[in-house]
Amino acid sequence: DAKTTQPTSMDCAEGRAANLPCNHSTISGNEYVYWYRQIHSQGPQYIIHGLKNNETNEMASLIITEDRKSSTLILPHATLRDTAVYYCILRLRKDTDKLIFGTGTRLQVFP
Amino acid sequence: NAGVMQNPRHLVRRRGQEARLRCSPMKGHSHVYWYRQLPEEGLKFMVYLQKENIIDESGMPKERFSAEFPKEGPSILRIQQVVRGDSAAYFCASSLTGAGNEQFFGPGTRLTVL
Numbered sequence: 001d002a003k004t005t006q007p008t009s010m011d012c013a014e015g016r017a018a019n020l021p022c023n024h025s026t027i028s029g030n031e032y033v034y035w036y037r038q039i040h041s042q043g044p045q046y047i048i049h050g051l052k053n054n055e056t057n058e059m060a061s062l063i064i065t066e067d068r069k070s071s072t073l074i075l076p077h078a079t080l081r082d083t084a085v086y087y088c089i090l091r092l093r094k095d096t097d098k099l100i101f102g103t104g105t106r107l108q109v110f111p
Numbered sequence: 112n113a114g115v116m117q118n119p120r121h122l123v124r125r126r127g128q129e130a131r132l133r134c135s136p137m138k139g140h141s142h143v144y145w146y147r148q149l150p151e152e153g154l155k156f157m158v159y160l161q162k163e164n165i166i167d168e169s170g171m172p173k174e175r176f177s178a179e180f181p182k183e184g185p186s187i188l189r190i191q192q193v194v195r196g197d198s199a200a201y202f203c204a205s206s207l208t209g210a211g212n213e214q215f216f217g218p219g220t221r222l223t224v225l
Binding site: 038042044045049098101102103104 | 115144146152153154155156159167170200202204213214215216217218219
């Protein structure tokens with residue numbers, strides 16, 4: 001079962017920042033926070049991951065609270081193409097790991 | 112560098128037939144994962160393979176489903192005697208190594224069982 005909790009859906013205006021929260025209160029010390037998204041009918045796409053420090057790449061920023069019990073994915077300037085289901089996933093970095101997807105957050109970006 | 116390729120993209124089978132889904136990982140990747148997505152649901156892990164070896168099949172149904180990743184050629188997910196409940200999107204992902212490396216997903220095969 002997924003160990004994360006996300007809102008079912010969110011809306012965001014085009015050009016504004018989209019802030020997607022994720023709760024993972026039972027995270028263990030060696031679990032990473034990963035974010036993937038799935039645009040309608042396509043395969044999931046990796047976005048970003050982190051352990052305890054905030055991370056930024058060309059797609060997004062990841063803010064992890066100091067106690068690591070929650071995190072926020074930030075899309076700084078959302079576009080219509082960012083409309084997708086966003087999954088927050090905890091992973092142990094070991095050989096047999098697999099991705100355990102929850103229900104995710106359905107982000108709708110509107111004009 | 113081509114991404115993960117899956118074929119066919121769409122597959123229609125009648126109940127009782129066999130379905131064979133193929134996945135060619137990214138060049139240089141030797142780790143393959145299969146996931147299934149039922150309509151309106153999230154993805155569920157099925158099986159994780161390295162070349163010629165099944166590493167984790169904890170998500171595979173006990174009957175009718177099998178997977179292989181031969182030394183040469185694509186990974187194959189085989190479903191025997193399909194039933195309507197097998198209708199789903201099947202996604203393959205590959206990674207360079209295991210141990211938490213990023214998984215790159217293919218476009219999926221949509222199986223419809225009539």
